[in-house]
Amino acid sequence: MKNKSLSIPYVVWMAFFVVAPLVLIVAYAFTARDGSVTLDNFNNMGVYFPAFYNSFALAAAATLLCILIGYPLAYFVSKESLLVRKVAMMLIMLPMWMNFLLRTYAWMSLLDDNGLINQFLRTVGVFDLVNALSGGNMTCLHMINTQGAIVLGMVYNFLPFMIMPIFSVIDKIDPRVIEAAQDLGADNAMVFRKVVFPLSLPGVLSGVTMVFIPSVSTFALSRLLGGGKTLLLGDLIEMQFLGNAYNPHLGSAIALVMMVIVLVCMAVMNRFGEGEEGVSVL
Amino acid sequence: MPKELIRLSDCVMKFDNDVILDHINLYINDKEFLTLLGPSGCGKTTTLRIIGGFQKPTAGDVFFDGVRINDVPPHKRKVNTVFQKYALFTHLNIFENVAFGLRIAKTPEDEVRRRVEEALSLVNLAGYGKRAVDALSGGQQQRVAIARAVVNRPQVLLLDEPLGALDLKLRKDMQIELKRIQQQVGITFVYVTHDQEEALTMSDTIVVMNGGKIQQIGSPEDIYNEPKNAFVADFIGESNIIDGVMQEDYVLGMYGRRFPCLDKGFAPGEAVDVVIRPEDIDIVSPDQGQLTGTVTEVTFKGVHYDTIVDFRGFKWLIQTTDYSPVGARIGVKIDPDGFHIMKKSAYSGQFGDYSSYSAEYDELNEGPGKAEDGDEE
Numbered sequence: 001m002k003n004k005s006l007s008i009p010y011v012v013w014m015a016f017f018v019v020a021p022l023v024l025i026v027a028y029a030f031t032a033r034d035g036s037v038t039l040d041n042f043n044n045m046g047v048y049f050p051a052f053y054n055s056f057a058l059a060a061a062a063t064l065l066c067i068l069i070g071y072p073l074a075y076f077v078s079k080e081s082l083l084v085r086k087v088a089m090m091l092i093m094l095p096m097w098m099n100f101l102l103r104t105y106a107w108m109s110l111l112d113d114n115g116l117i118n119q120f121l122r123t124v125g126v127f128d129l130v131n132a133l134s135g136g137n138m139t140c141l142h143m144i145n146t147q148g149a150i151v152l153g154m155v156y157n158f159l160p161f162m163i164m165p166i167f168s169v170i171d172k173i174d175p176r177v178i179e180a181a182q183d184l185g186a187d188n189a190m191v192f193r194k195v196v197f198p199l200s201l202p203g204v205l206s207g208v209t210m211v212f213i214p215s216v217s218t219f220a221l222s223r224l225l226g227g228g229k230t231l232l233l234g235d236l237i238e239m240q241f242l243g244n245a246y247n248p249h250l251g252s253a254i255a256l257v258m259m260v261i262v263l264v265c266m267a268v269m270n271r272f273g274e275g276e277e278g279v280s281v282l
Numbered sequence: 283m284p285k286e287l288i289r290l291s292d293c294v295m296k297f298d299n300d301v302i303l304d305h306i307n308l309y310i311n312d313k314e315f316l317t318l319l320g321p322s323g324c325g326k327t328t329t330l331r332i333i334g335g336f337q338k339p340t341a342g343d344v345f346f347d348g349v350r351i352n353d354v355p356p357h358k359r360k361v362n363t364v365f366q367k368y369a370l371f372t373h374l375n376i377f378e379n380v381a382f383g384l385r386i387a388k389t390p391e392d393e394v395r396r397r398v399e400e401a402l403s404l405v406n407l408a409g410y411g412k413r414a415v416d417a418l419s420g421g422q423q424q425r426v427a428i429a430r431a432v433v434n435r436p437q438v439l440l441l442d443e444p445l446g447a448l449d450l451k452l453r454k455d456m457q458i459e460l461k462r463i464q465q466q467v468g469i470t471f472v473y474v475t476h477d478q479e480e481a482l483t484m485s486d487t488i489v490v491m492n493g494g495k496i497q498q499i500g501s502p503e504d505i506y507n508e509p510k511n512a513f514v515a516d517f518i519g520e521s522n523i524i525d526g527v528m529q530e531d532y533v534l535g536m537y538g539r540r541f542p543c544l545d546k547g548f549a550p551g552e553a554v555d556v557v558i559r560p561e562d563i564d565i566v567s568p569d570q571g572q573l574t575g576t577v578t579e580v581t582f583k584g585v586h587y588d589t590i591v592d593f594r595g596f597k598w599l600i601q602t603t604d605y606s607p608v609g610a611r612i613g614v615k616i617d618p619d620g621f622h623i624m625k626k627s628a629y630s631g632q633f634g635d636y637s638s639y640s641a642e643y644d645e646l647n648e649g650p651g652k653a654e655d656g657d658e659e
Contacts, residue, residue: 174369176366177369177371179336179363180365180430181371183334183357183361183363184382184383184430184431185358185386185387194386195373198374199372199373
């Protein structure tokens with residue numbers, strides 16, 4: 001059929017660039033260097049528990065922060081006039097047009113012990129004041145090379161992915177549905193709690209997906225903002241392919257385990273949003 | 283003596299410089315079925331939204347039970363609305379949709395259960411509580427919207443073209459259903475529609491609106507039999523509207539002849555609009571007729587024939603069970619009570635000539651084509 005032939009390029013693309021890599025990863029994960037089938041790669045996984053823990057904990061924290069910042073922002077922007085909405089959305093997208101590394105370097109120079117923020121605090125005399133009060137000897141607010149800095153980097157880089165889907169869902173809520181709730185006796189707080197928020201959950205769900213997944217697998221952030229002190233899965237996997245520890249089999253196994261955990265997380269989340277028309281990754 | 287429940291006093295509504303409502307004065311009695319009837323953009327939906335509290339009039343007052351409620355927000359009014367296109371909560375099942383208002387009022391759970399079941403059986407949807415909104419047809423969703431509103435026992439139910447999105451058959455069923463519900467729960471219904479037949483079927487009182495003004499208020503019979511001006515005569519049912527002159531009481535001059543009629547009280551020689559309903563005209567042989575004309579078009583309509591007859595260049599619509607072929611010379615006879623005399627108005631001369639008659643007029647009046655522009659205002 002004519003329509004069917006149109007889909008051939010996509011099928012080929014999917015086969016080569018989606019299915020084939022997955023098969024390769026699975027194949028690598030279950031083999032040793034000499035090519036024999038083995039589960040050794042998984043048996044040693046326990047050693048890397050801290051990396052798993054750090055990755056998922058930091059990604060979860062970043063996702064939560066993105067919801068806390070992004071939801072109110074999306075909500076209030078959606079109430080504004082068309083012009084304000086357009087400008088606001090452009091401003092939110094604006095940082096995305098700049099290179100990821102550049103943005104992160106900018107944060108490095110902001111957060112450094114002698115960076116712009118500390119210089120500013122020092123100049124206005126905040127540290128002198130604190131020292132005078134506590135009798136301590138504070139010279140700077142230590143921010144760079146902490147887990148907090150990594151989370152900040154994640155939030156800063158991925159926040160637009162949270163705002164956009166929430167905004168578009170709230171924006172599409174039929175105003176008559178809100179009027180119907182008011183008509184039935186709901187004040188503004190109640191309208192939000194019982195109608196707007198539940199109806200916007202699909203947007204939150206896809207926002208969570210779009211923030212959580214890149215956060216879990218990010219690798220440059222921990223080195224640039226975390227000073228390499230916090231080993232994340234992304235870095236661990238990178239090391240197996242490019243670093244001294246060269247071991248693609250172990251790297252594939254880690255990637256596979258990470259993927260399975262992410263899929264399970266998403267499945268659980270989609271269960272919560274069942275019946276909603278959310279974006280499902282499964 | 284019916285009790286007055288809602289009063290709109292000199293209400294004006296303007297958006298920028300557009301006048302949507304032009305000094306509306308209207309009172310609505312308790313337990314009355316009142317219909318706001320008019321074409322798109324006539325201000326009927328705006329009037330409803332003012333009563334519901336979704337819009338504030340630019341000038342004028344709204345009273346509910348004698349209390350001024352201009353500044354009372356919708357959630358504090360003892361009114362509930364059935365919205366156009368239903369506006370159901372898609373994240374809740376049918377039961378929770380209906381229970382929404384009761385839950386907000388913190389009604390005890392067993393009472394919620396009882397009243398929701400009651401409301402669902404009132405709209406013939408008993409047992410549908412667990413279903414999702416999407417799983418219901420348009421007519422069923424409409425009934426859920428009605429149940430969701432009546433379950434709160436409002437004193438007034440506002441209905442904004444609730445049947446507009448339904449097909450003709452379903453609409454006719456729902457009209458009867460709505461009238462039954464209104465009588466059963468015994469509350470005031472304020473109903474907005476552009477469908478004259480719907481208005482005639484259900485209402486106790488019809489308010490005909492056009493151009494932001496009330497054209498006529500009256501019972502369906504009054505509106506049909508005694509239209510106040512050419513707009514009302516044309517909008518409600520089919521009308522031939524002809525220029526005439528009242529020669530004296532009970533004598534109408536038209537086409538240079540004198541016709542006996544039942545109207546009086548006009549100045550001798552006053553120019554008037556004469557309404558003759560198509561079903562009030564009898565076709566007779568030319569020598570017996572008060573007027574003679576030529577048949578130009580005949581359409582079979584089932585119960586009757588729509589016959590278009592040319593009387594000296596002015597075409598009339600006659601609805602009759604007698605078939606007259608095109609080109610036939612016929613006479614017509616009209617009883618004195620078949621004439622309805624109206625004073626000249628701004629609408630004189632705009633309506634009531636069937637020269638541009640098309641056999642599809644019925645469909646145009648009732649079809650869903652008109653329903654989709656219901657979002658006006």
